[in-house]
Amino acid sequence: MTAVTQSGKDKTMRWARLYISGYDLSGDARSFGTLANGIAEVERTGWSEAHRNYIADDLRMVGISDLQVMLNDTSVAAYDRLITESNNTIIDLAFGGGGEPAIGDPVYMLRSEQISAVANLDGKLAIMSANFAADTDQYTAGAYNPFGVVLQDAATQITATISEDSVDHGAATTAGAWANLHVLTTASGDYAFKLQDSANDTDWADIVGATWTIDGSAIAAESIEFTANTARYVRFVATRTAGSIYAVCTFGRL
Amino acid sequence: MAGKDKVERWITVDIDDVGTVARDLSGDIVPGSMSGLGGKTFEEIEMTGINEAHKNFLAGHWSHSFSCQFYLNDKATTGAYTVLKGIIGEVGTLNIEFGSGAAPTSNDPQWDGEYLCVEAPIVLAGNKPVLAARFVPSGSTAPAWGTVA
Numbered sequence: 258m259t260a261v262t263q264s265g266k267d268k269t270m271r272w273a274r275l276y277i278s279g280y281d282l283s284g285d286a287r288s289f290g291t292l293a294n295g296i297a298e299v300e301r302t303g304w305s306e307a308h309r310n311y312i313a314d315d316l317r318m319v320g321i322s323d324l325q326v327m328l329n330d331t332s333v334a335a336y337d338r339l340i341t342e343s344n345n346t347i348i349d350l351a352f353g354g355g356g357e358p359a360i361g362d363p364v365y366m367l368r369s370e371q372i373s374a375v376a377n378l379d380g381k382l383a384i385m386s387a388n389f390a391a392d393t394d395q396y397t398a399g400a401y402n403p404f405g406v407v408l409q410d411a412a413t414q415i416t417a418t419i420s421e422d423s424v425d426h427g428a429a430t431t432a433g434a435w436a437n438l439h440v441l442t443t444a445s446g447d448y449a450f451k452l453q454d455s456a457n458d459t460d461w462a463d464i465v466g467a468t469w470t471i472d473g474s475a476i477a478a479e480s481i482e483f484t485a486n487t488a489r490y491v492r493f494v495a496t497r498t499a500g501s502i503y504a505v506c507t508f509g510r511l
Numbered sequence: 512m513a514g515k516d517k518v519e520r521w522i523t524v525d526i527d528d529v530g531t532v533a534r535d536l537s538g539d540i541v542p543g544s545m546s547g548l549g550g551k552t553f554e555e556i557e558m559t560g561i562n563e564a565h566k567n568f569l570a571g572h573w574s575h576s577f578s579c580q581f582y583l584n585d586k587a588t589t590g591a592y593t594v595l596k597g598i599i600g601e602v603g604t605l606n607i608e609f610g611s612g613a614a615p616t617s618n619d620p621q622w623d624g625e626y627l628c629v630e631a632p633i634v635l636a637g638n639k640p641v642l643a644a645r646f647v648p649s650g651s652t653a654p655a656w657g658t659v660a
Binding site (some may be wrong): 262266273290297306307308309311313315317352354375402407436 | 630635654
């Protein structure tokens with residue numbers, strides 16, 4: 258396994274995929290307003306200065322506004338998933354580069370509180386419009402950066418113990434990181450999941466704290482964060498005891 | 512000075528990455544999406560007296576902001592997504608150059624200064640995700656017009 262190469266300027270909505278707490282709702286997704294990622298500016302202009310100038314308030318704003326999905330009432334489809342509000346939703350919106358989101362592709366990650374889900378019309382089509390804010394119940398300072406990468410893609414069935422291709426982040430970081438895992442389908446799955454890092458893409462070590470409780474036995478999602486220094490290369494590892502699964506893992510650095 | 516020959520095709524936008532290395536992101540900018548390519552807008556401070564016939568003003572502080580949409584290019588080191596995800600809330604140099612019917616060269620006009628990257632949310636534009644970034648000046652040294660070295 259070697260580090261993947263990021264594919265570049267090739268992201269379209271044809272290959273965007275939406276995962277909400279273990280469910281792939283991409284077939285029902287239509288649009289979104291904003292995937293927020295910013296701070297507020299604080300003005301600090303002095304009288305003697307010619308121009309208005311600013312500093313950051315150092316308070317990150319994240320969240321999803323006006324996510325529009327079709328009113329599909331099939332079991333575990335969008336309507337079914339959104340009509341019961343959840344304050345423990347884990348959302349990942351991945352952007353594939355000319356194909357299904359693959360390892361290394363960008364992803365918007367959010368530990369969310371569902372704020373709304375309102376039925377509306379898009380022309381003649383009935384839709385649900387939903388807003389998601391950052392969730393207090395899942396708050397951690399370690400999850401403030403929503404721009405991450407895919408470490409395990411949904412298109413690849415896991416049938417054995419696997420160490421996936423790594424992602425090269427260019428440099429090590431020291432401020433911690435966070436990761437989401439969605440188990441999308443399972444056939445008597447029994448797995449242990451973890452992340453590993455490496456300085457040279459050859460010698461690998463487990464990242465302290467980068468393990469999940471969920472074991473692949475059921476559809477589920479779990480978000481973790483860890484404060485350990487994280488080396489330049491990171492990869493997803495699934496250790497099989499039994500069965501097979503489809504899963505998505507995403508990872509963001511601070 | 513080459514004159515009346517400045518078009519979008521030959522504008523370049525360089526933004527510092529998190530390591531303060533200038534990155535030319537021009538190839539990732541969505542055409543028609545740039546706003547505030549340089550210049551000053553002064554506050555109008557009204558000074559009209561009751562015996563005067565018309566409202567009149569003095570200029571106060573000036574302000575500026577630059578906003579732009581970028582393709583979600585995750586190419587290592589130089590892609591707009593790679594650069595912007597590391598600088599939200601950070602201050603770095605923003606440099607905008609106006610080429611004269613060709614890539615900017617010596618003596619072409621430029622706008623340059625230290626800017627705070629306020630936000631870069633992902634929005635939809637033409638059935639694709641783009642980064643809608645916004646920058647405002649930071650620091651007491653004002654951005655300024657100049658010429659390309």
